[in-house]
Amino acid sequence: MGERTETSARMTSQRDSLDLGHAPVTDGAFARWLADKAGQALLQVREEMGYGDGAALKAAGDKAAHDLMKAELARWRPADAVLSEEDDHARAAWRDGEPGSVRPERLSAGRVWIVDPLDGTREFSEEGRSDWAVHVALWTADCGSPACLAAGAVAMPAQHRTIATDHPPAYPPLPLESATGGPIRIAASRTRPPAFVTTLAEELGAELVPMGSAGVKIAAVINGDADAYVHAGGQYEWDSAAPVAVALATGLHASRIDGSTLRYNEADPKLPDLVVCRKDLAPRLLAALQRHLPSE
Numbered sequence: 001m002g003e004r005t006e007t008s009a010r011m012t013s014q015r016d017s018l019d020l021g022h023a024p025v026t027d028g029a030f031a032r033w034l035a036d037k038a039g040q041a042l043l044q045v046r047e048e049m050g051y052g053d054g055a056a057l058k059a060a061g062d063k064a065a066h067d068l069m070k071a072e073l074a075r076w077r078p079a080d081a082v083l084s085e086e087d088d089h090a091r092a093a094w095r096d097g098e099p100g101s102v103r104p105e106r107l108s109a110g111r112v113w114i115v116d117p118l119d120g121t122r123e124f125s126e127e128g129r130s131d132w133a134v135h136v137a138l139w140t141a142d143c144g145s146p147a148c149l150a151a152g153a154v155a156m157p158a159q160h161r162t163i164a165t166d167h168p169p170a171y172p173p174l175p176l177e178s179a180t181g182g183p184i185r186i187a188a189s190r191t192r193p194p195a196f197v198t199t200l201a202e203e204l205g206a207e208l209v210p211m212g213s214a215g216v217k218i219a220a221v222i223n224g225d226a227d228a229y230v231h232a233g234g235q236y237e238w239d240s241a242a243p244v245a246v247a248l249a250t251g252l253h254a255s256r257i258d259g260s261t262l263r264y265n266e267a268d269p270k271l272p273d274l275v276v277c278r279k280d281l282a283p284r285l286l287a288a289l290q291r292h293l294p295s296e
């Protein structure tokens with residue numbers, strides 16, 4: 001090997017080993033890296049435990065992914081706050097002025113990672129199912145868009161794919177059926193769909209596509225496998241922040257079912273409903289959803 005070739009090979013090898021030890025610098029690439037890393041840990045948990053005890057598998061998966069993400073966030077983004085499903089339920093009931101309640105530090109932070117270590121927990125515990133995901137989103141106070149989601153990644157390890165804002169997917173193609181008046185395909189929860197979704201589908205002449213995980217359903221819209229995702233009746237910020245970040249970066253419509261803005265890093269992390277769809281479908285879908293809004 002000549003001297004120059006040897007030096008260049010050494011530099012390449014040094015760079016590779018540095019890359020292995022370092023997380024990406026940009027937030028979008030970091031979100032993708034972190035979601036992938038937690039996804040690999042989840043695949044390993046499934047492999048090691050098998051499916052004999054579903055409750056234990058869910059608990060072990062949640063914990064493995066949560067612990068990994070908390071440690072990597074503390075290591076690589078130590079100045080940022082974190083809102084995670086696994087440790088925020090206890091603080092979810094925070095109310096200003098309530099005796100004994102402690103204001104979460106994320107409410108005065110400029111940057112908050114909103115993570116769901118395992119979305120579609122039920123499906124994760126069922127053998128053969130691939131509709132579960134890892135969500136990583138970054139909310140920033142200093143932002144140009146109403147949702148204030150600066151980065152996001154959704155890893156779907158059992159489907160061997162990850163979508164993220166560092167390379168937003170192309171806008172989904174208009175399906176031939178829609179162009180010719182075929183049924184709209186609405187992705188909805190397979191276990192907790194909104195009470196009105198069957199009526200909504202009938203009103204729109206739509207077809208329901210049940211699947212697990214909010215992230216996987218929004219990925220299906222991004223991918224063009226569904227035309228819309230509609231949810232109502234309960235959810236939290238971590239269930240939608242990451243996939244909504246990618247959907248918005250792709251150019252899709254994402255809002256509450258009454259058409260208002262999805263807001264993140266609120267004092268109460270409940271975000272009970274949303275609709276994500278192609279922009280051309282949004283006026284029709286929102287008009288139909290008007291008939292199903294919860295009464296105040």
Ligand SMILES: Nc1ncnc2c1ncn2[C@@H]1O[C@H](COP(=O)(O)O)[C@@H](OP(=O)(O)O)[C@H]1O
Nearest residue numbers: 118119120121189192212213214233234235239
């Ligand atoms: N009515 C409800 N109340 C609270 N959370 C809900 C809900 N319906 C769905 N979710 C949450 O939204 C995520 C996607 O649900 P689904 O797979 O049914 O579409 C799941 O997150 P987790 O798996 O992280 O708990 C689930 O717990």
Ligand SMILES: [Mg+2]
Nearest residue numbers: 116119120239
């Ligand atoms: Mg979730």
